[in-house]
Amino acid sequence: MTFDPHPSVVLSQEGGAVEYITPLEDKIEVISGLGIDYLLIVRFTSAFASLQPSEFVQQYLIDLNVRYVSAGFDFTYGKYGKGTMETLFEDGQGKLQVMTVPKFENNDEKVSSTRIRKLLREGRTEEIPGLLGRFYTTKGTVIHGEKRGRQLGFPTANIRLNNDYLVPKEGVYAVRMLVNNQWEKGVCNVGYKPTFHEPGQMELSIEIHLLQFDRSIYGEEVTIEWRLRIRDEQKFDHLEQLKGQILKDKQTAERFFQDDAK
Structure with missing residues:
Protein backbone atom coordinates (compact mmCIF):
# COMPACT_ATOMS: atom_id res chain seq x y z
CA MET A 1 0.00 0.00 0.00
CA THR A 2 1.28 3.45 -0.89
CA PHE A 3 -0.14 6.96 -0.80
CA ASP A 4 -0.50 9.61 -3.50
CA PRO A 5 0.17 12.50 -3.59
CA HIS A 6 3.03 12.76 -1.13
CA PRO A 7 1.53 13.49 2.33
CA SER A 8 3.49 16.74 2.56
CA VAL A 9 1.40 18.15 -0.31
CA VAL A 10 -1.66 17.93 1.95
CA LEU A 11 -0.09 18.43 5.38
CA SER A 12 2.43 21.19 4.66
CA GLN A 13 1.33 24.74 5.46
CA GLU A 14 3.79 26.14 2.92
CA GLY A 15 2.30 24.50 -0.16
CA GLY A 16 4.29 24.17 -3.35
CA ALA A 17 5.28 21.16 -5.43
CA VAL A 18 7.09 18.14 -4.06
CA GLU A 19 10.36 17.06 -5.67
CA TYR A 20 10.15 13.29 -5.84
CA ILE A 21 12.93 10.71 -5.59
CA THR A 22 10.55 8.11 -7.02
CA PRO A 23 7.35 9.52 -8.60
CA LEU A 24 4.30 7.28 -8.56
CA GLU A 25 4.78 5.90 -12.09
CA ASP A 26 8.37 4.92 -11.27
CA LYS A 27 7.34 3.48 -7.92
CA ILE A 28 4.78 1.23 -9.64
CA GLU A 29 7.48 0.01 -12.03
CA VAL A 30 9.98 -0.71 -9.25
CA ILE A 31 7.43 -2.50 -7.06
CA SER A 32 6.13 -4.61 -9.95
CA GLY A 33 9.70 -5.81 -10.46
CA LEU A 34 9.76 -7.14 -6.88
CA GLY A 35 7.12 -9.78 -7.60
CA ILE A 36 4.32 -7.96 -5.76
CA ASP A 37 0.86 -9.15 -6.86
CA TYR A 38 -1.24 -6.11 -5.94
CA LEU A 39 -0.36 -2.49 -5.19
CA LEU A 40 -3.04 -0.40 -3.45
CA ILE A 41 -2.70 3.33 -4.12
CA VAL A 42 -4.61 5.34 -1.54
CA ARG A 43 -5.49 8.93 -2.41
CA PHE A 44 -4.03 11.09 0.35
CA THR A 45 -6.54 13.85 1.09
CA SER A 46 -7.37 16.11 4.03
CA ALA A 47 -10.26 13.78 4.91
CA PHE A 48 -7.98 10.75 4.80
CA ALA A 49 -5.39 12.53 6.98
CA SER A 50 -8.14 13.30 9.52
CA LEU A 51 -9.06 9.66 10.15
CA GLN A 52 -8.50 8.46 13.69
CA PRO A 53 -5.87 5.68 13.89
CA SER A 54 -8.52 3.05 14.63
CA GLU A 55 -10.63 4.27 11.68
CA PHE A 56 -7.68 3.92 9.30
CA VAL A 57 -7.01 0.38 10.49
CA GLN A 58 -10.69 -0.60 10.24
CA GLN A 59 -11.34 0.93 6.80
CA TYR A 60 -8.03 0.31 5.04
CA LEU A 61 -6.81 -2.91 6.65
CA ILE A 62 -9.53 -4.95 8.35
CA ASP A 63 -12.25 -4.11 5.79
CA LEU A 64 -9.81 -5.12 3.03
CA ASN A 65 -9.31 -8.52 4.72
CA VAL A 66 -5.66 -7.78 5.52
CA ARG A 67 -4.18 -10.38 7.88
CA TYR A 68 -0.46 -9.59 7.91
CA VAL A 69 1.01 -6.08 8.05
CA SER A 70 4.65 -5.11 7.62
CA ALA A 71 5.96 -1.53 7.89
CA GLY A 72 9.00 0.40 9.07
CA PHE A 73 9.71 1.00 12.76
CA ASP A 74 8.86 4.72 12.43
CA PHE A 75 5.67 4.30 10.38
CA THR A 76 2.74 6.30 11.74
CA TYR A 77 -0.92 6.43 10.73
CA GLY A 78 -4.10 8.29 11.54
CA LYS A 79 -4.69 11.89 12.60
CA TYR A 80 -1.53 13.65 13.75
CA GLY A 81 0.33 10.37 13.19
CA LYS A 82 -0.80 9.13 16.58
CA GLY A 83 -0.94 5.52 15.41
CA THR A 84 2.39 3.68 15.56
CA MET A 85 3.67 0.16 15.06
CA GLU A 86 3.20 -0.34 18.81
CA THR A 87 -0.53 0.50 18.63
CA LEU A 88 -1.25 -1.33 15.37
CA PHE A 89 -1.97 -4.71 16.93
CA GLU A 90 -4.45 -3.22 19.42
CA ASP A 91 -6.17 -1.10 16.76
CA GLY A 92 -6.36 -4.25 14.67
CA GLN A 93 -8.49 -5.91 17.36
CA GLY A 94 -6.25 -8.94 17.32
CA LYS A 95 -7.03 -9.63 13.67
CA LEU A 96 -3.66 -8.50 12.33
CA GLN A 97 -0.28 -10.13 12.53
CA VAL A 98 2.25 -7.27 12.68
CA MET A 99 5.92 -7.33 11.67
CA THR A 100 8.02 -4.22 12.27
CA VAL A 101 10.98 -3.61 9.97
CA PRO A 102 13.85 -2.37 12.19
CA LYS A 103 15.91 0.74 11.51
CA PHE A 104 18.35 0.29 8.64
CA GLU A 105 21.61 2.20 9.01
CA ASN A 106 24.55 3.06 6.82
CA ASN A 107 27.68 4.46 8.49
CA ASP A 108 25.78 4.63 11.80
CA GLU A 109 23.10 6.89 10.29
CA LYS A 110 19.51 6.03 9.45
CA VAL A 111 18.81 5.44 5.76
CA SER A 112 15.91 7.71 4.87
CA SER A 113 14.45 9.76 2.03
CA THR A 114 15.56 12.89 3.91
CA ARG A 115 19.17 11.71 3.83
CA ILE A 116 18.95 10.73 0.15
CA ARG A 117 17.47 14.14 -0.74
CA LYS A 118 20.32 15.86 1.08
CA LEU A 119 22.93 13.92 -0.90
CA LEU A 120 21.21 14.72 -4.20
CA ARG A 121 21.03 18.42 -3.37
CA GLU A 122 24.75 18.30 -2.63
CA GLY A 123 25.47 16.46 -5.88
CA ARG A 124 26.88 13.37 -4.12
CA THR A 125 25.23 10.98 -6.56
CA GLU A 126 27.93 8.32 -6.26
CA GLU A 127 26.82 7.70 -2.65
CA ILE A 128 23.18 7.08 -3.54
CA PRO A 129 23.32 3.32 -4.39
CA GLY A 130 24.43 2.46 -0.84
CA LEU A 131 21.21 4.01 0.47
CA LEU A 132 18.68 3.61 -2.35
CA GLY A 133 19.84 0.20 -3.57
Missing part, protein backbone atom coordinates in the same frame (compact mmCIF):
# COMPACT_ATOMS: atom_id res chain seq x y z
CA ARG A 134 20.30 1.57 -7.08
CA PHE A 135 21.63 4.63 -8.86
CA TYR A 136 19.32 7.63 -8.88
CA THR A 137 17.36 7.87 -12.13
CA THR A 138 15.08 10.40 -13.77
CA LYS A 139 12.92 9.95 -16.87
CA GLY A 140 12.24 12.49 -19.58
CA THR A 141 11.80 13.32 -23.23
CA VAL A 142 14.45 14.54 -25.69
CA ILE A 143 13.45 17.98 -26.94
CA HIS A 144 14.95 20.66 -29.20
CA GLY A 145 17.28 23.08 -27.47
CA GLU A 146 19.43 26.03 -28.50
CA LYS A 147 21.77 23.81 -30.59
CA ARG A 148 24.81 25.39 -28.90
CA GLY A 149 26.39 22.01 -28.17
CA ARG A 150 26.41 21.12 -31.85
CA GLN A 151 28.00 24.50 -32.67
CA LEU A 152 30.74 23.74 -30.15
CA GLY A 153 31.39 20.30 -31.60
CA PHE A 154 29.71 18.44 -28.75
CA PRO A 155 26.06 17.78 -29.74
CA THR A 156 23.75 17.33 -26.78
CA ALA A 157 20.36 15.83 -26.07
CA ASN A 158 18.16 18.30 -24.19
CA ILE A 159 15.94 16.52 -21.68
CA ARG A 160 12.58 17.67 -20.38
CA LEU A 161 11.77 15.65 -17.27
CA ASN A 162 8.43 13.84 -17.26
CA ASN A 163 7.77 14.37 -13.56
CA ASP A 164 8.54 16.51 -10.52
CA TYR A 165 11.87 14.83 -9.85
CA LEU A 166 14.43 16.16 -7.42
CA VAL A 167 17.15 17.35 -9.81
CA PRO A 168 20.70 16.89 -8.45
CA LYS A 169 22.81 19.96 -7.67
CA GLU A 170 23.78 22.08 -10.67
CA GLY A 171 27.01 21.02 -12.32
CA VAL A 172 28.57 18.52 -14.69
CA TYR A 173 28.03 14.78 -14.22
CA ALA A 174 29.08 11.46 -15.69
CA VAL A 175 25.78 9.75 -16.53
CA ARG A 176 24.30 6.85 -18.41
CA MET A 177 21.20 7.31 -20.54
CA LEU A 178 18.76 4.60 -21.58
CA VAL A 179 17.57 5.29 -25.10
CA ASN A 180 15.89 2.75 -27.38
CA ASN A 181 16.51 0.05 -24.73
CA GLN A 182 20.26 0.64 -24.88
CA TRP A 183 22.40 2.21 -22.14
CA GLU A 184 24.74 4.90 -23.48
CA LYS A 185 27.50 6.70 -21.54
CA GLY A 186 27.63 10.47 -21.47
CA VAL A 187 28.40 13.80 -19.84
CA CYS A 188 25.53 15.87 -18.46
CA ASN A 189 25.34 19.56 -17.68
CA VAL A 190 22.50 20.60 -15.41
CA GLY A 191 22.16 24.32 -14.83
CA TYR A 192 21.60 27.67 -16.50
CA LYS A 193 24.48 27.88 -19.02
CA PRO A 194 26.01 31.07 -17.55
CA THR A 195 28.42 31.49 -20.48
CA PHE A 196 25.43 32.27 -22.70
CA HIS A 197 22.82 33.62 -20.28
CA GLU A 198 22.56 36.14 -17.51
CA PRO A 199 21.16 34.95 -14.15
CA GLY A 200 17.38 34.56 -14.30
CA GLN A 201 17.23 34.53 -18.09
CA MET A 202 16.29 30.90 -18.50
CA GLU A 203 14.94 27.82 -16.72
CA LEU A 204 17.11 25.01 -15.48
CA SER A 205 18.25 22.84 -18.38
CA ILE A 206 19.53 19.27 -18.57
CA GLU A 207 21.80 18.55 -21.54
CA ILE A 208 23.64 15.31 -22.22
CA HIS A 209 26.51 14.70 -24.65
CA LEU A 210 26.72 10.97 -25.35
CA LEU A 211 30.30 9.72 -25.69
CA GLN A 212 29.89 7.35 -28.63
CA PHE A 213 26.62 8.21 -30.27
CA ASP A 214 25.57 9.96 -33.47
CA ARG A 215 21.83 9.51 -34.11
CA SER A 216 18.83 11.81 -33.94
CA ILE A 217 16.68 10.94 -30.93
CA TYR A 218 14.25 13.88 -30.72
CA GLY A 219 11.00 12.85 -29.09
CA GLU A 220 12.46 9.69 -27.52
CA GLU A 221 11.62 8.77 -23.93
CA VAL A 222 14.88 8.30 -22.00
CA THR A 223 16.11 7.46 -18.52
CA ILE A 224 19.09 9.28 -16.98
CA GLU A 225 21.20 7.37 -14.46
CA TRP A 226 23.20 9.86 -12.38
CA ARG A 227 26.65 8.44 -11.62
CA LEU A 228 29.35 10.97 -10.63
CA ARG A 229 29.48 14.74 -10.23
CA ILE A 230 32.56 16.05 -12.03
CA ARG A 231 32.51 19.78 -11.26
CA ASP A 232 30.44 22.92 -10.67
CA GLU A 233 28.81 24.73 -13.54
CA GLN A 234 30.90 27.79 -14.40
CA LYS A 235 30.98 30.81 -16.68
CA PHE A 236 33.71 31.13 -19.33
CA ASP A 237 34.91 34.35 -20.94
CA HIS A 238 35.64 32.74 -24.30
CA LEU A 239 34.07 29.87 -26.25
CA GLU A 240 37.50 28.25 -26.71
CA GLN A 241 37.81 27.99 -22.92
CA LEU A 242 34.40 26.34 -22.77
CA LYS A 243 35.27 23.90 -25.56
CA GLY A 244 38.51 22.99 -23.80
CA GLN A 245 36.70 22.34 -20.53
CA ILE A 246 34.02 20.24 -22.21
CA LEU A 247 36.76 18.10 -23.72
CA LYS A 248 38.32 17.64 -20.27
CA ASP A 249 34.91 16.72 -18.83
CA LYS A 250 34.42 14.17 -21.59
CA GLN A 251 37.84 12.62 -20.85
CA THR A 252 37.05 12.54 -17.14
CA ALA A 253 33.79 10.71 -17.82
CA GLU A 254 35.51 8.25 -20.14
CA ARG A 255 38.11 7.43 -17.45
CA PHE A 256 35.37 7.06 -14.85
CA PHE A 257 33.46 4.54 -16.93
CA GLN A 258 36.65 2.64 -17.80
CA ASP A 259 37.53 2.34 -14.11
CA ASP A 260 33.93 1.44 -13.26
CA ALA A 261 34.02 -1.45 -15.73
CA LYS A 262 37.10 -3.03 -14.08
Whole structure:
Protein backbone atom coordinates (compact mmCIF):
# COMPACT_ATOMS: atom_id res chain seq x y z
CA MET A 1 0.00 0.00 0.00
CA THR A 2 1.28 3.45 -0.89
CA PHE A 3 -0.14 6.96 -0.80
CA ASP A 4 -0.50 9.61 -3.50
CA PRO A 5 0.17 12.50 -3.59
CA HIS A 6 3.03 12.76 -1.13
CA PRO A 7 1.53 13.49 2.33
CA SER A 8 3.49 16.74 2.56
CA VAL A 9 1.40 18.15 -0.31
CA VAL A 10 -1.66 17.93 1.95
CA LEU A 11 -0.09 18.43 5.38
CA SER A 12 2.43 21.19 4.66
CA GLN A 13 1.33 24.74 5.46
CA GLU A 14 3.79 26.14 2.92
CA GLY A 15 2.30 24.50 -0.16
CA GLY A 16 4.29 24.17 -3.35
CA ALA A 17 5.28 21.16 -5.43
CA VAL A 18 7.09 18.14 -4.06
CA GLU A 19 10.36 17.06 -5.67
CA TYR A 20 10.15 13.29 -5.84
CA ILE A 21 12.93 10.71 -5.59
CA THR A 22 10.55 8.11 -7.02
CA PRO A 23 7.35 9.52 -8.60
CA LEU A 24 4.30 7.28 -8.56
CA GLU A 25 4.78 5.90 -12.09
CA ASP A 26 8.37 4.92 -11.27
CA LYS A 27 7.34 3.48 -7.92
CA ILE A 28 4.78 1.23 -9.64
CA GLU A 29 7.48 0.01 -12.03
CA VAL A 30 9.98 -0.71 -9.25
CA ILE A 31 7.43 -2.50 -7.06
CA SER A 32 6.13 -4.61 -9.95
CA GLY A 33 9.70 -5.81 -10.46
CA LEU A 34 9.76 -7.14 -6.88
CA GLY A 35 7.12 -9.78 -7.60
CA ILE A 36 4.32 -7.96 -5.76
CA ASP A 37 0.86 -9.15 -6.86
CA TYR A 38 -1.24 -6.11 -5.94
CA LEU A 39 -0.36 -2.49 -5.19
CA LEU A 40 -3.04 -0.40 -3.45
CA ILE A 41 -2.70 3.33 -4.12
CA VAL A 42 -4.61 5.34 -1.54
CA ARG A 43 -5.49 8.93 -2.41
CA PHE A 44 -4.03 11.09 0.35
CA THR A 45 -6.54 13.85 1.09
CA SER A 46 -7.37 16.11 4.03
CA ALA A 47 -10.26 13.78 4.91
CA PHE A 48 -7.98 10.75 4.80
CA ALA A 49 -5.39 12.53 6.98
CA SER A 50 -8.14 13.30 9.52
CA LEU A 51 -9.06 9.66 10.15
CA GLN A 52 -8.50 8.46 13.69
CA PRO A 53 -5.87 5.68 13.89
CA SER A 54 -8.52 3.05 14.63
CA GLU A 55 -10.63 4.27 11.68
CA PHE A 56 -7.68 3.92 9.30
CA VAL A 57 -7.01 0.38 10.49
CA GLN A 58 -10.69 -0.60 10.24
CA GLN A 59 -11.34 0.93 6.80
CA TYR A 60 -8.03 0.31 5.04
CA LEU A 61 -6.81 -2.91 6.65
CA ILE A 62 -9.53 -4.95 8.35
CA ASP A 63 -12.25 -4.11 5.79
CA LEU A 64 -9.81 -5.12 3.03
CA ASN A 65 -9.31 -8.52 4.72
CA VAL A 66 -5.66 -7.78 5.52
CA ARG A 67 -4.18 -10.38 7.88
CA TYR A 68 -0.46 -9.59 7.91
CA VAL A 69 1.01 -6.08 8.05
CA SER A 70 4.65 -5.11 7.62
CA ALA A 71 5.96 -1.53 7.89
CA GLY A 72 9.00 0.40 9.07
CA PHE A 73 9.71 1.00 12.76
CA ASP A 74 8.86 4.72 12.43
CA PHE A 75 5.67 4.30 10.38
CA THR A 76 2.74 6.30 11.74
CA TYR A 77 -0.92 6.43 10.73
CA GLY A 78 -4.10 8.29 11.54
CA LYS A 79 -4.69 11.89 12.60
CA TYR A 80 -1.53 13.65 13.75
CA GLY A 81 0.33 10.37 13.19
CA LYS A 82 -0.80 9.13 16.58
CA GLY A 83 -0.94 5.52 15.41
CA THR A 84 2.39 3.68 15.56
CA MET A 85 3.67 0.16 15.06
CA GLU A 86 3.20 -0.34 18.81
CA THR A 87 -0.53 0.50 18.63
CA LEU A 88 -1.25 -1.33 15.37
CA PHE A 89 -1.97 -4.71 16.93
CA GLU A 90 -4.45 -3.22 19.42
CA ASP A 91 -6.17 -1.10 16.76
CA GLY A 92 -6.36 -4.25 14.67
CA GLN A 93 -8.49 -5.91 17.36
CA GLY A 94 -6.25 -8.94 17.32
CA LYS A 95 -7.03 -9.63 13.67
CA LEU A 96 -3.66 -8.50 12.33
CA GLN A 97 -0.28 -10.13 12.53
CA VAL A 98 2.25 -7.27 12.68
CA MET A 99 5.92 -7.33 11.67
CA THR A 100 8.02 -4.22 12.27
CA VAL A 101 10.98 -3.61 9.97
CA PRO A 102 13.85 -2.37 12.19
CA LYS A 103 15.91 0.74 11.51
CA PHE A 104 18.35 0.29 8.64
CA GLU A 105 21.61 2.20 9.01
CA ASN A 106 24.55 3.06 6.82
CA ASN A 107 27.68 4.46 8.49
CA ASP A 108 25.78 4.63 11.80
CA GLU A 109 23.10 6.89 10.29
CA LYS A 110 19.51 6.03 9.45
CA VAL A 111 18.81 5.44 5.76
CA SER A 112 15.91 7.71 4.87
CA SER A 113 14.45 9.76 2.03
CA THR A 114 15.56 12.89 3.91
CA ARG A 115 19.17 11.71 3.83
CA ILE A 116 18.95 10.73 0.15
CA ARG A 117 17.47 14.14 -0.74
CA LYS A 118 20.32 15.86 1.08
CA LEU A 119 22.93 13.92 -0.90
CA LEU A 120 21.21 14.72 -4.20
CA ARG A 121 21.03 18.42 -3.37
CA GLU A 122 24.75 18.30 -2.63
CA GLY A 123 25.47 16.46 -5.88
CA ARG A 124 26.88 13.37 -4.12
CA THR A 125 25.23 10.98 -6.56
CA GLU A 126 27.93 8.32 -6.26
CA GLU A 127 26.82 7.70 -2.65
CA ILE A 128 23.18 7.08 -3.54
CA PRO A 129 23.32 3.32 -4.39
CA GLY A 130 24.43 2.46 -0.84
CA LEU A 131 21.21 4.01 0.47
CA LEU A 132 18.68 3.61 -2.35
CA GLY A 133 19.84 0.20 -3.57
CA ARG A 134 20.30 1.57 -7.08
CA PHE A 135 21.63 4.63 -8.86
CA TYR A 136 19.32 7.63 -8.88
CA THR A 137 17.36 7.87 -12.13
CA THR A 138 15.08 10.40 -13.77
CA LYS A 139 12.92 9.95 -16.87
CA GLY A 140 12.24 12.49 -19.58
CA THR A 141 11.80 13.32 -23.23
CA VAL A 142 14.45 14.54 -25.69
CA ILE A 143 13.45 17.98 -26.94
CA HIS A 144 14.95 20.66 -29.20
CA GLY A 145 17.28 23.08 -27.47
CA GLU A 146 19.43 26.03 -28.50
CA LYS A 147 21.77 23.81 -30.59
CA ARG A 148 24.81 25.39 -28.90
CA GLY A 149 26.39 22.01 -28.17
CA ARG A 150 26.41 21.12 -31.85
CA GLN A 151 28.00 24.50 -32.67
CA LEU A 152 30.74 23.74 -30.15
CA GLY A 153 31.39 20.30 -31.60
CA PHE A 154 29.71 18.44 -28.75
CA PRO A 155 26.06 17.78 -29.74
CA THR A 156 23.75 17.33 -26.78
CA ALA A 157 20.36 15.83 -26.07
CA ASN A 158 18.16 18.30 -24.19
CA ILE A 159 15.94 16.52 -21.68
CA ARG A 160 12.58 17.67 -20.38
CA LEU A 161 11.77 15.65 -17.27
CA ASN A 162 8.43 13.84 -17.26
CA ASN A 163 7.77 14.37 -13.56
CA ASP A 164 8.54 16.51 -10.52
CA TYR A 165 11.87 14.83 -9.85
CA LEU A 166 14.43 16.16 -7.42
CA VAL A 167 17.15 17.35 -9.81
CA PRO A 168 20.70 16.89 -8.45
CA LYS A 169 22.81 19.96 -7.67
CA GLU A 170 23.78 22.08 -10.67
CA GLY A 171 27.01 21.02 -12.32
CA VAL A 172 28.57 18.52 -14.69
CA TYR A 173 28.03 14.78 -14.22
CA ALA A 174 29.08 11.46 -15.69
CA VAL A 175 25.78 9.75 -16.53
CA ARG A 176 24.30 6.85 -18.41
CA MET A 177 21.20 7.31 -20.54
CA LEU A 178 18.76 4.60 -21.58
CA VAL A 179 17.57 5.29 -25.10
CA ASN A 180 15.89 2.75 -27.38
CA ASN A 181 16.51 0.05 -24.73
CA GLN A 182 20.26 0.64 -24.88
CA TRP A 183 22.40 2.21 -22.14
CA GLU A 184 24.74 4.90 -23.48
CA LYS A 185 27.50 6.70 -21.54
CA GLY A 186 27.63 10.47 -21.47
CA VAL A 187 28.40 13.80 -19.84
CA CYS A 188 25.53 15.87 -18.46
CA ASN A 189 25.34 19.56 -17.68
CA VAL A 190 22.50 20.60 -15.41
CA GLY A 191 22.16 24.32 -14.83
CA TYR A 192 21.60 27.67 -16.50
CA LYS A 193 24.48 27.88 -19.02
CA PRO A 194 26.01 31.07 -17.55
CA THR A 195 28.42 31.49 -20.48
CA PHE A 196 25.43 32.27 -22.70
CA HIS A 197 22.82 33.62 -20.28
CA GLU A 198 22.56 36.14 -17.51
CA PRO A 199 21.16 34.95 -14.15
CA GLY A 200 17.38 34.56 -14.30
CA GLN A 201 17.23 34.53 -18.09
CA MET A 202 16.29 30.90 -18.50
CA GLU A 203 14.94 27.82 -16.72
CA LEU A 204 17.11 25.01 -15.48
CA SER A 205 18.25 22.84 -18.38
CA ILE A 206 19.53 19.27 -18.57
CA GLU A 207 21.80 18.55 -21.54
CA ILE A 208 23.64 15.31 -22.22
CA HIS A 209 26.51 14.70 -24.65
CA LEU A 210 26.72 10.97 -25.35
CA LEU A 211 30.30 9.72 -25.69
CA GLN A 212 29.89 7.35 -28.63
CA PHE A 213 26.62 8.21 -30.27
CA ASP A 214 25.57 9.96 -33.47
CA ARG A 215 21.83 9.51 -34.11
CA SER A 216 18.83 11.81 -33.94
CA ILE A 217 16.68 10.94 -30.93
CA TYR A 218 14.25 13.88 -30.72
CA GLY A 219 11.00 12.85 -29.09
CA GLU A 220 12.46 9.69 -27.52
CA GLU A 221 11.62 8.77 -23.93
CA VAL A 222 14.88 8.30 -22.00
CA THR A 223 16.11 7.46 -18.52
CA ILE A 224 19.09 9.28 -16.98
CA GLU A 225 21.20 7.37 -14.46
CA TRP A 226 23.20 9.86 -12.38
CA ARG A 227 26.65 8.44 -11.62
CA LEU A 228 29.35 10.97 -10.63
CA ARG A 229 29.48 14.74 -10.23
CA ILE A 230 32.56 16.05 -12.03
CA ARG A 231 32.51 19.78 -11.26
CA ASP A 232 30.44 22.92 -10.67
CA GLU A 233 28.81 24.73 -13.54
CA GLN A 234 30.90 27.79 -14.40
CA LYS A 235 30.98 30.81 -16.68
CA PHE A 236 33.71 31.13 -19.33
CA ASP A 237 34.91 34.35 -20.94
CA HIS A 238 35.64 32.74 -24.30
CA LEU A 239 34.07 29.87 -26.25
CA GLU A 240 37.50 28.25 -26.71
CA GLN A 241 37.81 27.99 -22.92
CA LEU A 242 34.40 26.34 -22.77
CA LYS A 243 35.27 23.90 -25.56
CA GLY A 244 38.51 22.99 -23.80
CA GLN A 245 36.70 22.34 -20.53
CA ILE A 246 34.02 20.24 -22.21
CA LEU A 247 36.76 18.10 -23.72
CA LYS A 248 38.32 17.64 -20.27
CA ASP A 249 34.91 16.72 -18.83
CA LYS A 250 34.42 14.17 -21.59
CA GLN A 251 37.84 12.62 -20.85
CA THR A 252 37.05 12.54 -17.14
CA ALA A 253 33.79 10.71 -17.82
CA GLU A 254 35.51 8.25 -20.14
CA ARG A 255 38.11 7.43 -17.45
CA PHE A 256 35.37 7.06 -14.85
CA PHE A 257 33.46 4.54 -16.93
CA GLN A 258 36.65 2.64 -17.80
CA ASP A 259 37.53 2.34 -14.11
CA ASP A 260 33.93 1.44 -13.26
CA ALA A 261 34.02 -1.45 -15.73
CA LYS A 262 37.10 -3.03 -14.08
